[in-house]
Amino acid sequence: xxxxxxxxxxxxxxxxxxxxxxxxxxxxxxxxxxxxxxxxxxxxxxxxxxxxxxxxxxxxxxxxxxxxxxxxxxxxxxxxxxxxxxxxxxxxxxxxxxxxxxxxxxxxx
Amino acid sequence: xxxxxxxxxxxxxxxxxxxxxxxxxxxxxxxxxxxxxxxxxxxxxxxxxxxxxxxxxxxxxxxxxxxxxxxxxxxxxxxxxxxxxxxxxxxxxxxxxxxxxxxxxxxxxxxxxx
Numbered sequence: 001x002x003x004x005x006x007x008x009x010x011x012x013x014x015x016x017x018x019x020x021x022x023x024x025x026x027x028x029x030x031x032x033x034x035x036x037x038x039x040x041x042x043x044x045x046x047x048x049x050x051x052x053x054x055x056x057x058x059x060x061x062x063x064x065x066x067x068x069x070x071x072x073x074x075x076x077x078x079x080x081x082x083x084x085x086x087x088x089x090x091x092x093x094x095x096x097x098x099x100x101x102x103x104x105x106x107x108x109x
Numbered sequence: 110x111x112x113x114x115x116x117x118x119x120x121x122x123x124x125x126x127x128x129x130x131x132x133x134x135x136x137x138x139x140x141x142x143x144x145x146x147x148x149x150x151x152x153x154x155x156x157x158x159x160x161x162x163x164x165x166x167x168x169x170x171x172x173x174x175x176x177x178x179x180x181x182x183x184x185x186x187x188x189x190x191x192x193x194x195x196x197x198x199x200x201x202x203x204x205x206x207x208x209x210x211x212x213x214x215x216x217x218x219x220x221x222x223x
Contacts (some may be wrong), residue, residue: 043213095151096167097154097212099151099152
């Protein structure tokens with residue numbers, strides 16, 4: 001069983017829609033990262049969080065440690081948000097990240 | 110700052126050849142790591158380092174060696190390339206451990222082994 005499950009695997013939206021990507025994990029963690037991989041392949045960090053909620057522009061990330069679940073929300077989606085979004089929990093005490101397989105988001109104009 | 114740099118961007122090897130993928134960062138980060146990314150699979154950790162002189166194995170270390178003689182550099186060596194090592198390789202760094210600092214990724218190296 002995968003330690004990290006993301007849903008959905010693929011998501012197509014119209015510009016302006018509210019997007020939610022979910023991440024469930026089975027391991028104990030000290031923090032969780034959300035990453036964005038652009039169509040060209042580059043990977044950038046969006047959020048690192050260990051509790052509660054963080055907001056950056058139109059992006060919001062939440063985490064519920066007790067339920068072992070995190071969500072990434074995009075408000076007023078735009079075609080430039082089209083990318084693969086990756087959830088990566090840090091296993092407690094291991095110095096290692098584990099990665100979900102990613103959610104491919106396509107936002108159409 | 111250049112951030113995390115990787116060379117080469119593309120490489121084609123024949124089975125049995127050896128090569129070194131270079132990774133360097135100019136942010137004075139202690140933690141560095143190597144991942145491979147294959148279609149349909151998440152990123153998988155190959156090796157990581159928590160500081161100069163300290164390295165450890167990740168999830169898929171077989172066929173790869175690393176060393177960390179300086180804070181800046183973390184090369185990945187393929188000892189005898191195999192077609193199963195065809196992949197995209199990413200180097201990453203952070204100021205502290207994996208769960209304590211923002212991760213910075215290099216642009217990746219696309220490796221094909223024939």
